Amino acid sequence: MRALLRSSAAMGLVAVLALSGCGFSGEGESPQAADLDQRIVVDNFRAPVADWALESDAAYILSLSGCLETLTRYDEAAGKIVPSLATGWEQVSDLEWDFTLRDGVKFQDGTALTADTVVNSLRTVLEAEVPARAFNPTVVSGVEAIDERTVRITTPTESPLVPYRLASVNTGVLAPAAFEGETVDPFGHCTGPFTPVSEKPKQSLTLDRNEDYWGGQVQLAGAEVRFITDGATRATQVQTGEADVSLSIPVSSLSALEADENVKVLKADSPRTATLYMNNGKAPFDDVEFRQALRAALDLNTLAGSVYEGAALPASGPFAPSEPWAIEGAQTPQQDVEAARQLLAAAGYTAGRPLEIIAIVERAEFADVATVIQENLKAVDVPVKIRTAEYAAVEPDLLSGDYDMVLSQRNRLIDIADPIGFLTADYTCDGGYNLSHFCDEDYDKLIAQAARTADTQERYRLYAEAGKILQDQAVNIWLVNEQAIDAVRANLGSHVQDPLARYVLRAETTKSGS
Amino acid sequence: MMLFLARRTATLGVSVLLASFLVFLIPYVTPGDPARKIIRSRVSGEVVDEATVQALTLQLGIGDPLWTQYLRWLGRFGSGDMGLSYTSRTPVVEQVLPALWITLSMVVATLGAAALVSVLLGTAAALQEGRLADKAITTVTQAFIAIPEYWLAPVLVLIFALKLSVLPSAGWAGPASAVLPVTVLALRPISHFTSAVREGVLDALSAEHVVAARSRGLGRRKTVLKHVLPNGLLPLTTLAAVWFAGLLGGSVIVEVIFAIPGMGRLLYDAVLNSDIPLAQGGVVVVVGLAVVLTTAADLVHRLLNPRMRAHHA
Amino acid sequence: MRNLPAHVLVAASILALIVLAVALSPWITPHSPAAQDLGARLSPPGGDHWLGTDHLGRDTLSRLLEGGRFSLTIAALATVLTGVIGTAVGVASARRRGWLDEFLTRTNDVFLALPEMVLALFLVALLGSGYPSLLLALTVAGWTPFARLARALAYDVSARGFIEAARVLGCTPRFIVMRHILPHLAAPLLGQATLRFGQLLISVGALSYLGLGVQPPQSDWGSMLAAAQPFALRSPLAILAPGLAIFVVALCVTLIGQHLVRRSTTPLAPTSPALEVRNA
Numbered sequence A: 001m002r003a004l005l006r007s008s009a010a011m012g013l014v015a016v017l018a019l020s021g022c023g024f025s026g027e028g029e030s031p032q033a034a035d036l037d038q039r040i041v042v043d044n045f046r047a048p049v050a051d052w053a054l055e056s057d058a059a060y061i062l063s064l065s066g067c068l069e070t071l072t073r074y075d076e077a078a079g080k081i082v083p084s085l086a087t088g089w090e091q092v093s094d095l096e097w098d099f100t101l102r103d104g105v106k107f108q109d110g111t112a113l114t115a116d117t118v119v120n121s122l123r124t125v126l127e128a129e130v131p132a133r134a135f136n137p138t139v140v141s142g143v144e145a146i147d148e149r150t151v152r153i154t155t156p157t158e159s160p161l162v163p164y165r166l167a168s169v170n171t172g173v174l175a176p177a178a179f180e181g182e183t184v185d186p187f188g189h190c191t192g193p194f195t196p197v198s199e200k201p202k203q204s205l206t207l208d209r210n211e212d213y214w215g216g217q218v219q220l221a222g223a224e225v226r227f228i229t230d231g232a233t234r235a236t237q238v239q240t241g242e243a244d245v246s247l248s249i250p251v252s253s254l255s256a257l258e259a260d261e262n263v264k265v266l267k268a269d270s271p272r273t274a275t276l277y278m279n280n281g282k283a284p285f286d287d288v289e290f291r292q293a294l295r296a297a298l299d300l301n302t303l304a305g306s307v308y309e310g311a312a313l314p315a316s317g318p319f320a321p322s323e324p325w326a327i328e329g330a331q332t333p334q335q336d337v338e339a340a341r342q343l344l345a346a347a348g349y350t351a352g353r354p355l356e357i358i359a360i361v362e363r364a365e366f367a368d369v370a371t372v373i374q375e376n377l378k379a380v381d382v383p384v385k386i387r388t389a390e391y392a393a394v395e396p397d398l399l400s401g402d403y404d405m406v407l408s409q410r411n412r413l414i415d416i417a418d419p420i421g422f423l424t425a426d427y428t429c430d431g432g433y434n435l436s437h438f439c440d441e442d443y444d445k446l447i448a449q450a451a452r453t454a455d456t457q458e459r460y461r462l463y464a465e466a467g468k469i470l471q472d473q474a475v476n477i478w479l480v481n482e483q484a485i486d487a488v489r490a491n492l493g494s495h496v497q498d499p500l501a502r503y504v505l506r507a508e509t510t511k512s513g514s
Numbered sequence B: 001m002m003l004f005l006a007r008r009t010a011t012l013g014v015s016v017l018l019a020s021f022l023v024f025l026i027p028y029v030t031p032g033d034p035a036r037k038i039i040r041s042r043v044s045g046e047v048v049d050e051a052t053v054q055a056l057t058l059q060l061g062i063g064d065p066l067w068t069q070y071l072r073w074l075g076r077f078g079s080g081d082m083g084l085s086y087t088s089r090t091p092v093v094e095q096v097l098p099a100l101w102i103t104l105s106m107v108v109a110t111l112g113a114a115a116l117v118s119v120l121l122g123t124a125a126a127l128q129e130g131r132l133a134d135k136a137i138t139t140v141t142q143a144f145i146a147i148p149e150y151w152l153a154p155v156l157v158l159i160f161a162l163k164l165s166v167l168p169s170a171g172w173a174g175p176a177s178a179v180l181p182v183t184v185l186a187l188r189p190i191s192h193f194t195s196a197v198r199e200g201v202l203d204a205l206s207a208e209h210v211v212a213a214r215s216r217g218l219g220r221r222k223t224v225l226k227h228v229l230p231n232g233l234l235p236l237t238t239l240a241a242v243w244f245a246g247l248l249g250g251s252v253i254v255e256v257i258f259a260i261p262g263m264g265r266l267l268y269d270a271v272l273n274s275d276i277p278l279a280q281g282g283v284v285v286v287v288g289l290a291v292v293l294t295t296a297a298d299l300v301h302r303l304l305n306p307r308m309r310a311h312h313a
Numbered sequence C: 001m002r003n004l005p006a007h008v009l010v011a012a013s014i015l016a017l018i019v020l021a022v023a024l025s026p027w028i029t030p031h032s033p034a035a036q037d038l039g040a041r042l043s044p045p046g047g048d049h050w051l052g053t054d055h056l057g058r059d060t061l062s063r064l065l066e067g068g069r070f071s072l073t074i075a076a077l078a079t080v081l082t083g084v085i086g087t088a089v090g091v092a093s094a095r096r097r098g099w100l101d102e103f104l105t106r107t108n109d110v111f112l113a114l115p116e117m118v119l120a121l122f123l124v125a126l127l128g129s130g131y132p133s134l135l136l137a138l139t140v141a142g143w144t145p146f147a148r149l150a151r152a153l154a155y156d157v158s159a160r161g162f163i164e165a166a167r168v169l170g171c172t173p174r175f176i177v178m179r180h181i182l183p184h185l186a187a188p189l190l191g192q193a194t195l196r197f198g199q200l201l202i203s204v205g206a207l208s209y210l211g212l213g214v215q216p217p218q219s220d221w222g223s224m225l226a227a228a229q230p231f232a233l234r235s236p237l238a239i240l241a242p243g244l245a246i247f248v249v250a251l252c253v254t255l256i257g258q259h260l261v262r263r264s265t266t267p268l269a270p271t272s273p274a275l276e277v278r279n280a
Helices: A008-014 A058-064 A115-126 A231-240 A251-258 A288-297 A300-306 A337-346 A366-378 A391-400 A420-427 A441-452 A456-472 B002-029 B034-042 B050-060 B066-078 B092-127 B132-145 B149-163 B175-206 B208-215 B220-248 B252-257 B263-272 B276-304 B306-312 C006-023 C060-096 C098-113 C116-127 C131-142 C144-158 C161-168 C173-209 C221-231 C236-264
Strands: A039-044 A072-075 A080-083 A086-093 A096-101 A142-147 A150-154 A194-200 A204-209 A222-227 A263-278 A355-360 A384-389 A405-411 A477-489
Touching: A039 A058, A039 A231, A058 A222, A080 A086, A115 A142, A115 A150, A194 A222, A231 A251, A231 A477, A231 B149, A251 A263, A251 A477, A251 C221, A263 A288, A263 A366, A288 A337, A288 A366, A288 A477, A300 A366, A300 A477, A355 A366, A355 A391, A366 A384, A366 A405, A384 A391, A391 A405, A405 A420, A420 A441, A420 A456, A441 A456, B002 B066, B002 B276, B002 C098, B034 B050, B066 B276, B092 B132, B092 B175, B092 B220, B092 B263, B092 B276, B132 B175, B132 C236, B149 B175, B149 B252, B149 C173, B149 C221, B149 C236, B175 B208, B175 B220, B175 B252, B208 B220, B220 B276, B252 B263, B263 B276, B276 C098, C006 C060, C006 C236, C060 C098, C060 C131, C060 C144, C060 C173, C060 C221, C060 C236, C098 C144, C116 C131, C131 C173, C144 C173, C161 C173, C173 C221, C173 C236, C221 C236
Parallel strands: A039 A222, A355 A384, A355 A405
Antiparallel strands: A072 A080, A086 A096, A096 A150, A142 A150, A194 A204, A204 A222, A263 A405, A263 A477
16 A cells, blocks of 8 residues: 555645546436435545645635635636636736626625625635645735726736636635634535535535525535545445545556446546656766667557556657647657667667666556666666655755656646646746756747747647657656546436546536436 | 652653654654645645745744754643644644544444454353364464454455445444454454453463352353453453553554544654644654553553562562 | 474474575576566466466566565564564663663653554655665564563563572673573563564565565565555455465464463563554
């Protein structure tokens, strides 16, 4: 049970978020079959660590529970921002955005949703001790009520991404009463289809239907969201029927679930790519031919088919092919031992000290991935040793450039549905998370240009161009594109998988009687 | 005896403080910056804002010298305030008490079940001394010590939750969910308890008053119930107290496999997240309770075995 | 040998067999324990792979034999280390008495109460995972039962006439400890050590199971168990085999240990029950 090491903190790193949607809506079930007395159980992969503070990851739990709602939402299928608690928004000056609130929305405690209540809620998040990345004083300088129904957001620099930020679950809105105590109290203070009624700390949250939901009749009578950090347990529970929905299923449990006719497995591309980071600042990795040689030596197809059980696809570069900024015509590098040997010779490499791969323990499969890479590289006479370590323990070495290779993965869309933060932090010369210690003038120019570009298509084109530089220089070896895998019981109706695990319990969700 | 008690009480305090200081050092000697670890446990993602790190370091006072921080904690603890958890910013007490309650109920259930099984098995074995039943019971219960719980637990889940669907696979909600974890936890105590009961009953059987009772014509069943069992059970009381202490924080693996949010799990998470106040509060409670229980067990033991007193004379 | 009970004899034979097979593993494993065959993952037992293959297509039997070397060596080293340290503390405690005794006994109580896993996690976080930290963690967490037993025994021996006689005759304290006290402790401590070996083997497995011990591609029984667990339904043998290996060895040494303890039991004062509990 390496999973033991996946503390709630580690779970944060592991949080599976994903990009495109995929779902089903209870084929063969007529709406009449929906039973209004049914309750369901959802197994979530993390527990609230910071009580219910909205700036923390607890907001994800409140959101997937159908309690917390935001001003805007990111529609996965359409790939754009759509209205939620706000019905419209516009940029009124370089630095100011106005959001118009929906009429007739009431919190579950009966208070009306007004500009003042929204401002109160957003300011609490903005002023938090540990602010959320999507909504913090560096990117948002002010929140104010213009009139009863209009909220104005001010930014320190012009940014086309403000509506994206207000789709982040951390900007969910709670009634003023939620903030009266020392800690945030979401019970009865949300706007969503489900009202939280009780919790068992670190175990579960129980919710009842919101009879007065602005979005229409809520089909389920209620639900329980359980916090089960061990993936194998979540898989087991959806099989036994203890849970109706289990989020984030480990690949090792996949074949068992797919063979079970009472369970449906849902998969969607995730914005996470398992990556072999290489320290470009340290010999022999400072030689592009050496890095390309390693890439040619790896057999990504077999890796995806074995350790990942086919549930992840071999990567063709820094982005997944389904992303709007994917590099056109990118191909998965094929294993070519001969080419690898020639590149090694060209790089003047002779086998010396064993190179070290650090496999972070927060991801159980990385130890196996490292073992497979070790065998691949052995075939081209590059000796490798493996060290497993907790992420926090190796981070200082990674940031200071004192390592060879590290197996890790990173969410490209952690803050908002746009990769600008990732591309800046990870690969620009001054990037705050440039583990590869990569620095390229052309790349930096492209990213700086993209940050100022309001036109979405043009911005995406610039991202793709920047991504191509990374791929051509073999800055890292992108191994496989991971998938978000959820499992649900077959008698669940109108369930739509959200690969970002934000929306699970919805007004439309049904369960047919058993 | 009074001297013994006084000395024990004084040293008890010292040992609890010692434990709290050991725990206090954890985040400072482990690699990685405490502030970063705390931030990561609150918001997912790898990139941490440098300004936030500095602000948090200042706000939590984790940049101050070690001894200042420790004395500050000690001062507050003295007035009954365990402080706020770093990660959740809620009072430590509010997290420790529910976890302690869950662990206590689990330990009580475990020891209760173990005692019941052991009394039956141990007495049966003693009454059949040397015969097949005795050998079978002794061998099987001895084998219990050798079963790794991280092996048994998943296997039981596989059989009873997945294949037979008769018991929940995880959680802590009601008696059904307690069956598997308690079974896994009870095996080792059963092993020790059974052999203690067996010895106790054997001793009692050969004691003069029992032999006398038997010779007076008292029935076998009555003799066992009235004279043998009460004496045979004595060793169990002290043994149970000590096991109680040992299980308080010692059930980490079982709590994790069965997703039970008890003390073992709480401490484990706290250490991983560098949540110093939570780890300190938890350890002080666990160690304090354990030391009190061990002391009580020793006390009972001394009362029952006057020869021990010589050791502390 | 002649007066060994049958079950102890059987246990000893099985143990000897396993230890021999594990010790000879570099020469007798049918395959290289690290050799992968990703096309033949989780294959069932058969002619080429007697116990089947694991999730990376490696031979389970070969890995079992190789893994045993690590598990058994670490458990043995930890037993010796904890035995020596615990005995030293216990004897010092009993001989000096007074505040030192009180202090050491209380420290013992604290270590007994600190959850072993939490302590180990702390040390592994401090020193990085790997065998040295694993060994240190087990030693720090495991010396207490020996100290308690040694202290109780030494107290008892010291109370006897011949120690007083030796002191009166002018023997140095060191001489008394070496010549009179330690020999009397040897037999019961040996029994205790054997029992502890079994428990430590389980603890080594537990820590490796948590990923705190061995580094891939090497393995030991605990890490094999952890790696096989997700595939338990598809390849039951992969999870049964390492678990069974730990169980059988632990059982054999427990049976032998209990025999040794029983044989060495002199009419001593009953010791504190606490020493029964480490590893709960």
